[in-house]
Amino acid sequence: MAFDWDVIWRNKYLFLGGLSVTLKLFVLALAGGLPLGIILGLGSLSSRRWLYYPTRAYVNFIRNIPLILVVFWVYFSLPLISGRSLGPFTSAVVAFVIFEATYFCEIIRAGFQSVSKGQIQSAYSTGLTYFQMVRYVLIPIAIRRVIPSLLTQGIVILQDTSLAYVIGLREFVRTAAIVDSREVRPLELYSFVAIVFLVLCLVGSLVVRRLEARDRQRV
Amino acid sequence: MLRGILLTLQIGIISWIIALFAGILIGTFRTFPWRPLRVVGTAYVEIFRNIPLLVQLFFWYYAIPPLVGQWLNRMHNLGYYCAIFGLGIYTASRVAEHVRSGLNTVPTGQRFAGLSTGLSQLQLYRHVIIPYAIRVMIPPLTTEFLTVFKNSALAMTIGVLELTGMADRINARTWHGLESTTGAIAGYLIIGLSIITLMSLVESKLRIPGLIKR
Numbered sequence: 001m002a003f004d005w006d007v008i009w010r011n012k013y014l015f016l017g018g019l020s021v022t023l024k025l026f027v028l029a030l031a032g033g034l035p036l037g038i039i040l041g042l043g044s045l046s047s048r049r050w051l052y053y054p055t056r057a058y059v060n061f062i063r064n065i066p067l068i069l070v071v072f073w074v075y076f077s078l079p080l081i082s083g084r085s086l087g088p089f090t091s092a093v094v095a096f097v098i099f100e101a102t103y104f105c106e107i108i109r110a111g112f113q114s115v116s117k118g119q120i121q122s123a124y125s126t127g128l129t130y131f132q133m134v135r136y137v138l139i140p141i142a143i144r145r146v147i148p149s150l151l152t153q154g155i156v157i158l159q160d161t162s163l164a165y166v167i168g169l170r171e172f173v174r175t176a177a178i179v180d181s182r183e184v185r186p187l188e189l190y191s192f193v194a195i196v197f198l199v200l201c202l203v204g205s206l207v208v209r210r211l212e213a214r215d216r217q218r219v
Numbered sequence: 220m221l222r223g224i225l226l227t228l229q230i231g232i233i234s235w236i237i238a239l240f241a242g243i244l245i246g247t248f249r250t251f252p253w254r255p256l257r258v259v260g261t262a263y264v265e266i267f268r269n270i271p272l273l274v275q276l277f278f279w280y281y282a283i284p285p286l287v288g289q290w291l292n293r294m295h296n297l298g299y300y301c302a303i304f305g306l307g308i309y310t311a312s313r314v315a316e317h318v319r320s321g322l323n324t325v326p327t328g329q330r331f332a333g334l335s336t337g338l339s340q341l342q343l344y345r346h347v348i349i350p351y352a353i354r355v356m357i358p359p360l361t362t363e364f365l366t367v368f369k370n371s372a373l374a375m376t377i378g379v380l381e382l383t384g385m386a387d388r389i390n391a392r393t394w395h396g397l398e399s400t401t402g403a404i405a406g407y408l409i410i411g412l413s414i415i416t417l418m419s420l421v422e423s424k425l426r427i428p429g430l431i432k433r
Binding site: 155187193 | 268281282365404408412
């Protein structure tokens with residue numbers, strides 16, 4: 001069988017379009033998932049029962065089901081809730097925010113727990129309110145400590161965005177599938193997709209390793 | 220729906236067995252004092268961990284059969300085997316990472332002690348390091364075991380009618396997507412909870428006397 005790598009170049013605009021959808025999804029998932037993750041992380045450490053139990057129930061529930069099901073479920077239930085069809089992209093963004101926030105929550109919770117009690121008490125004693133304490137003390141310290149884990153989760157999210165394929169969103173993998181259905185070059189096309197993801201994720205993990213090395217030096 | 224659950228269990232368990240064997244092997248490679256083996260191990264882990272599982276499954280399902288020959292395409296249940304194989308070797312790369320960090324928790328002193336009693340490198344791993352490290356690895360491996368079942372949902376994309384695929388099929392037939400997906404969610408929760416119970420039993424059985432209890 002002869003290889004035909006030109007198939008990728010011929011469809012470069014399609015692929016660029018797919019990649020941009022993937023990246024957009026990735027950025028929105030991060031932008032929504034991280035703040036929600038912080039809120040969930042705070043809820044997980046709350047001493048108020050009515051905050052703690054619902055948060056933990058939510059986090060454990062979502063973490064126990066496959067992302068692909070969350071994507072489907074949101075896709076089916078959003079139209080019922082909002083009363084109109086929202087299209088695959090919005091559904092995908094909502095599903096990713098809901099899902100990834102629970103993973104961010106667990107990472108950030110670990111970060112919050114690494115902040116010593118003394119620092120929090122001294123923040124209160126300088127007259128900060130709870131929200132000021134969170135905003136100026138807890139988050140800056142905790143987030144900086146868990147940046148490597150957050151970035152690793154970011155890499156996972158980038159890979160997860162490929163799952164939006166199942167609800168028909170034309171992201172990177174779906175693009176390859178569409179091109180494949182016309183050109184019938186599965187080996188070249190899927191290898192290409194794999195290599196692009198590989199490069200993106202390897203660059204990501206390189207950054208993570210750099211950061212970890214820097215952290216180790218500082219300590 | 221029940222058939223879907225059974226298929227999910229099947230795919231999950233078989234690929235877990237593949238992943239466990241391959242993962243322990245590769246993870247062990249990465250701690251070996253011989254460089255080529257370490258390079259192979261690292262390359263394997265980096266490649267399979269950094270490509271989305273979906274892309275890997277498509278690769279095995281769509282890209283490989285034309286390369287190998289048409290007889291594969293005529294094979295019954297090709298998707299099923301691809302799913303098990305793909306999921307197995309993907310999970311192996313993740314298991315390998317846990318194995319490596321588990322092996323690294325074994326103090327170097329034990330390594331030297333083992334060698335100085337005349338054990339060969341293989342015997343050292345077989346009788347000293349692996350039995351010790353496996354207990355450290357159980358909690359992260361439990362998480363991984365749960366992940367296998369969640370990841371097996373991806374098999375639906377290559378036409379395997381496991382739990383998620385079944386939910387999708389029901390949606391296509393009856394237009395009750397929300398109900399069937401909710402049912403599938405319940406299925407995964409049941410599987411997940413049973414595994415957690417099972418693994419905490421295993422963990423307490425295998426505990427090394429004298430180490431900290433959780």
